[in-house]
Amino acid sequence: MQCQDAQSLMTAYIADEVTSVERRDLEAHVVGCACCHEELAGFRQAWDCLVRWSVPGPDVRIEQELLARVEGERVTARPRIRPFAAGTAALAGALLSIVASSFLPYERAFELCRQALRKFDLFPGLPDSTLFFIAGALYGLIPLLLIGLVSGHLMGGRAPRFQGTVTGLAFAILITPYVLIVCSALPGTFTAAILAGIGLGALPGATGGFWFGAHAWRPAR
Amino acid sequence: MTGRARMSQPSDQELMLALKAGDRAAFEALYRRYRDRLHAFLVRYTGDPATAQDLFQETFLRVFRDRARYEPRAAFATWLFTIARNLSLDSLKKPAAKPVQSEAAIQVVPDPAPDALQGLERREADTALRRALTSLPEDDRAILLLSRFEGLRYSQIAEILGTSEGAVKVRAHRALQALRRVVKA
Numbered sequence A: 001m002q003c004q005d006a007q008s009l010m011t012a013y014i015a016d017e018v019t020s021v022e023r024r025d026l027e028a029h030v031v032g033c034a035c036c037h038e039e040l041a042g043f044r045q046a047w048d049c050l051v052r053w054s055v056p057g058p059d060v061r062i063e064q065e066l067l068a069r070v071e072g073e074r075v076t077a078r079p080r081i082r083p084f085a086a087g088t089a090a091l092a093g094a095l096l097s098i099v100a101s102s103f104l105p106y107e108r109a110f111e112l113c114r115q116a117l118r119k120f121d122l123f124p125g126l127p128d129s130t131l132f133f134i135a136g137a138l139y140g141l142i143p144l145l146l147i148g149l150v151s152g153h154l155m156g157g158r159a160p161r162f163q164g165t166v167t168g169l170a171f172a173i174l175i176t177p178y179v180l181i182v183c184s185a186l187p188g189t190f191t192a193a194i195l196a197g198i199g200l201g202a203l204p205g206a207t208g209g210f211w212f213g214a215h216a217w218r219p220a221r
Numbered sequence B: 001m002t003g004r005a006r007m008s009q010p011s012d013q014e015l016m017l018a019l020k021a022g023d024r025a026a027f028e029a030l031y032r033r034y035r036d037r038l039h040a041f042l043v044r045y046t047g048d049p050a051t052a053q054d055l056f057q058e059t060f061l062r063v064f065r066d067r068a069r070y071e072p073r074a075a076f077a078t079w080l081f082t083i084a085r086n087l088s089l090d091s092l093k094k095p096a097a098k099p100v101q102s103e104a105a106i107q108v109v110p111d112p113a114p115d116a117l118q119g120l121e122r123r124e125a126d127t128a129l130r131r132a133l134t135s136l137p138e139d140d141r142a143i144l145l146l147s148r149f150e151g152l153r154y155s156q157i158a159e160i161l162g163t164s165e166g167a168v169k170v171r172a173h174r175a176l177q178a179l180r181r182v183v184k185a
């Protein structure tokens, strides 16, 4: 180790911020080099001198004032909603849901639901409107769960369930005209069942997604 | 304090989580734990006791108000000193409020029973050292104070300053080198 290298490590050495190899090399060098030995003593002296700067604790008056101010603060802060973020998430969710329905139309999802239930011999007497409701719920639940996860992850832990609920409601409003248009050929009860399913699926999807994204999937700072 | 009593003390993280859940007593416990350290840091960092008192209040008030933002994976001390440093920088930036390095803060109080000459020399050396410390660039000063007095790791200091650990290492050395020159002189 050269003198220059040894000297550049001295502060870190005193602060115990060197690796074991650096420590060993530095100590070996200092033992054999009078100049660096003196340097190290100088650094240590400055380091030790610093600690003699003692500062008395804060004024009692300041402390009382602070604790009184804290006493006056609300403990349960109102959850703050971020309308722009909720709107963007709702719009993204609506687009995702529309894309999904263009690949797999609602009637097709309804058919698949009916076949699946029949195959496993579940709820044989289920009316068609209930099946449309279940199929619709998937078009709300899945996109909003995905969008909620990402949004919750990005936004962090600020009232995620509240933010998720607002997003779910906004999504339901945004998607309604589209559903009414694509389902214009269907009987009204079926369209209503799809709409109700989408809306009711979106709420737990968004709320759960936001919450999970904010808490379980730690947000990047 | 017995070992058993110390073991039953809640950690900083536990207290912060309790505070997040609305427990005011947890705030007081954290306050008592960090009161003297934070106050001393601010006096040494700003070089002005009056400014330090204001910043001290503001920092703890910010801890209380921003409790929801605290992430338990971060050490509380790192978070606290980040807030303190940011508020200090804001206050130092305001030209009207720029604190003058107060002699009162720097001046060394005589020991109660000093060995006359040696005591005087040491007092002068300490005063010179403090003056040198308060005239360091702000970040260098913060690094040295956090490392020397708070015992924070370079990695934690890097997080507080928003810089790399390597940069902290270099600046810490530069800062101590400056002080060393004063001690040597």
Ligand SMILES: [Zn+2]
Pocket (backbone or CB within 6 Å): A002, A003, A004, A006, A029, A033, A035, A036, A037
């Ligand atoms: Zn050498």
